[in-house]
Amino acid sequence: MNRKPEKLQRSLLLPVAARYLMPLLLIFSIFLLLRGHNEIGGGFIGGLVAASALMLYAIAVSPAALRSLLPFEPRSLVAVGLLTSLISGLIPLFAGRPFLTGLWLKTEIPVLGKIGTPLLFDLGVYLLVVGIVLWILLTLAED
Amino acid sequence: MxxxxxxxxxxxxxxxxxxxxxxxxxxxxxxxxxxxxxxxxxxxxxxxxxxxxxxxxxxxxxxxxxxxxxxxxxxxxxxxxxxxxxxxxxxxxxxxxxxxxxxxxxxxxxxxxxxxxxxxxxxxxxxxxxxxxxxxxxxxxxxxxxxxxxxxxxxxxxxxxxxxxxxxxxxxxxxxxxxxxxxxxxxxxxxxxxxxxxxxxxxxxxxxxxxxxxxxxxxxxxxxxxxxxxxxxxxxxxxxxxxxxxxxxxxxxxxxxxxxFTQDTQYTRTVLLILAGFTMVTGVLGAAAQTDFRRLLSFHIISQIGYPLMGLALFSQSALAASIYFLVHVMLAKTALFLVAGLVESLQGSFDLKKLGGLYSARTGLALLFLLPALSLAGLPPLSGFFAKLALVRAGLEQGQGVIVAVSLAVSLMTLYSMTKVWNEAFWKPAAVPVPRRRLSAWLWAPTLGLVLVSLLIGIFPAPLLELSNQAAALLTNTQPYLEAVIGGMP
Incomplete structure (x- = not known):
């Protein structure tokens, strides 16, 4: 165990593939986020896909490279995600309904469809999951 | 809301x-x-x-x-x-x-x-x-x-x-x-x-x-x-x-x-009653063997858990009310005691009772802060623990459960012994090293004092809290209002 690990022969395939896969996976994660609620998808699974897209980059290139790619700390993402979900729960209170009641806008928006507080909640979960997964994995990877 | x-x-x-x-x-x-x-x-x-x-x-x-x-x-x-x-x-x-x-x-x-x-x-x-x-x-x-x-x-x-x-x-x-x-x-x-x-x-x-x-x-x-x-x-x-x-x-x-679980309760309540007794006794016996301030208090947490369980096992309205009163009392008194242990540690740098000493003459106020919740925990009148235990004992005697009542009283006595030990070691015996003169931060002593005062208040004026506990216990024995509030008029 005291021997220095031999220098790994890194394949060129992974970094190149990761560069193309990451945006695709990120778009797919947004698709999953929007598809959620009534169909399979939602914030949690979307967040996991987004986090794995980012972690793929970290594995293929380096954790430090991912850090410099991110304009924010994973920790702030956790806080912002929690805050978004909390606000989505608080909105119904202003309409005189109990905490977390689902409310939707009357008009449909192109592409997104009907949007309402459940989508906002899911968005919060999405951000929270991305944040917490990156927080844990980057801490482990850099240790 | x-x-x-x-x-x-x-x-x-x-x-x-x-x-x-x-x-x-x-x-x-x-x-x-x-x-x-x-x-x-x-x-x-x-x-x-x-x-x-x-x-x-x-x-x-x-x-x-x-x-x-x-x-x-x-x-x-x-x-x-x-x-x-x-x-x-x-x-x-x-x-x-x-x-x-x-x-x-x-x-x-x-x-x-x-x-x-x-x-x-x-x-x-x-x-x-x-x-x-x-x-x-x-x-x-x-x-x-x-x-x-x-x-x-x-x-x-x-x-x-x-x-x-x-x-x-x-x-x-x-x-x-x-x-x-x-x-x-x-x-x-x-x-x-x-x-x-x-x-x-x-x-x-x-x-x-x-x-x-x-x-x-x-x-x-x-x-x-x-x-x-x-x-x-x-x-x-x-x-x-x-x-x-x-x-x-x-x-x-x-x-x-x-x-x-309100049907066929004979079995579960007997089990609860036995557990309550053993919890009290093992906790207090464990505490007797300790020489570390915090470990000793930790064992007392266990011992005190037995009392509300005893009230639950007896399951009359008065017993449940006593349990609730006891829970409030023990939450306040126990937290206060741990904070006092922290104050002692920040003065003398240790939780080891053998290394402590001399605090009564050097810091009489601190000694009082310990003494009040400690005696309350043991159940001396007119402190909150006394009323809590009195209510439990009374509920136990009403139902003819003499054994658990005797156990709970004996455990109280042993709690008193254990608190006396802390008193003797940390506060009464002469200090091995002189107690430092420096002032304690108000952030540390003020909340401790506050908790002790609250715990003292519910002991000196037990009536409001006893009444609240009684009302709470009434809702536990007659669950109809709870059911109606939660599921309303559903059949």
Missing amino acids: IVLPILIPLAFGIFSLLAWKAPRLQRGLALAGTSLLTASAVAILLDVRRTGVSALQIGSWPAPYGITLAADGLSSLMLLTAAVIALAAALYGQAGIDPGRVRSGYYPLFHFLLMGVNGAFLTGDIFNLYVWFEVMLMSSFVLIALGGERRNIEGAVKYVILNLLASILFLSAIGLLYNLAGTLNMADLARQLPLLGAPNQITLVAVLFLAAFGIKSAAFPLFFWLPASYHTPPVTITALFSGLLTKVGVYALIRVFTLL
Whole structure:
């Protein structure tokens, strides 16, 4: 165990593939986020896909490279995600309904469809999951 | 409104996360958050007192399908006591928590722990109760492990393994219950279970719940995680845990055994009564062998858990009222004692009773701060512990349970012996090294004094709290108002 690990022969395939896969996976994660609620998808699974897209980059290139790619700390993402979900729960209170009641806008928006507080909640979960997964994995990877 | 005790800690936890790099701001947020929490708990207590049980259907999903929050007398009293303890811990933590812990996320965890505790007190859904227990377990696990020294990690591992075991038992019990009744709403369960005609299965589930919550509340025979872990983190954290965590376990026991498992009770109540007796005795015997201030107090936590269990096992309205009064008393007195231990440590640099001494002549005020909650714990009049134990003993004698009454009295005497030992060692005997002259920070002594005063007040003027406990107990023995508030006029 005291021997220095031999220098790994890194394949060129992974970094190149990761560069193309990451945006695709990120778009797919947004698709999953929007598809959620009534169909399979939602914030949690979307967040996991987004986090794995980012972690793929970290594995293929380096954790430090991912850090410099991110304009924010994973920790702030956790806080912002929690805050978004909390606000989505608080909105119904202003309409005189109990905490977390689902409310939707009357008009449909192109592409997104009907949007309402459940989508906002899911968005919060999405951000929270991305944040917490990156927080844990980057801490482990850099240790 | 009853969702506030969950939302306030959540919001302040988020703010603390956002203020990660600003420890001073986080310290301020902890004070603001716990003050708001106390205010909301007072409002809920007054509201429940005026209008009876209040329930909230989260997300407007009607009762047996969605998650219901419900505040009755027991919940609101527990909420308020927990909030007062949190406020004291937030004040004490201003000087008692080192900057290193704040940098590694003490304050967000502190708020999330409070959220878990309040959620457990408020929820009307048995699976949701499990979720709050997990929130509590995870935050408290990391709070113990913070610091990263060997003994922190060791304490944390012992703590988390036994508590996860309890969680598994709890979850299995919920699964079996759901399989039997097809619902998880506690009020709905209370209606369905008597109609099932399956008393044996229900008793089995009841015993599983007893085991799960028994571990969580550190009752005999599965208490050993507590003294193995509670002395490892800083005293602010220990004090917070001693006031909140095991008591949530007792709360859950009271809740399920008054609401759900009310048929065929002979068996479970006998088991509870035996457990209560053994918990008292083993706790106090364990304490007698200790020479470390905090370990000694940890064993007393266990011993004191036996008393509310005794009230639950006796299961008359007066016994339940005594249990509730006792819970409030012990939460306050125990937290105060741990904070005093922290004060002693910050003066003399040790929790080892052999190394302490001379505090009575050097610091008479501090000695008084110890003496009042200590005598209250032992049950001397006119302190709060006396009324709590008097009510329990009376309820026990009413039902002719002489053995448990004798045990509880003997344990009180031994508690007194144990407190005398601390008094002799830490305060009375001459100091091995002179007590330093330096002043104690007001952040440290003021919350301790505050808790002692509150505990003194409920002892000198026991009537209001006794009345509140009685009302709460009336709602536990007659669950109709609770059921109506939660599921309304459903058949």
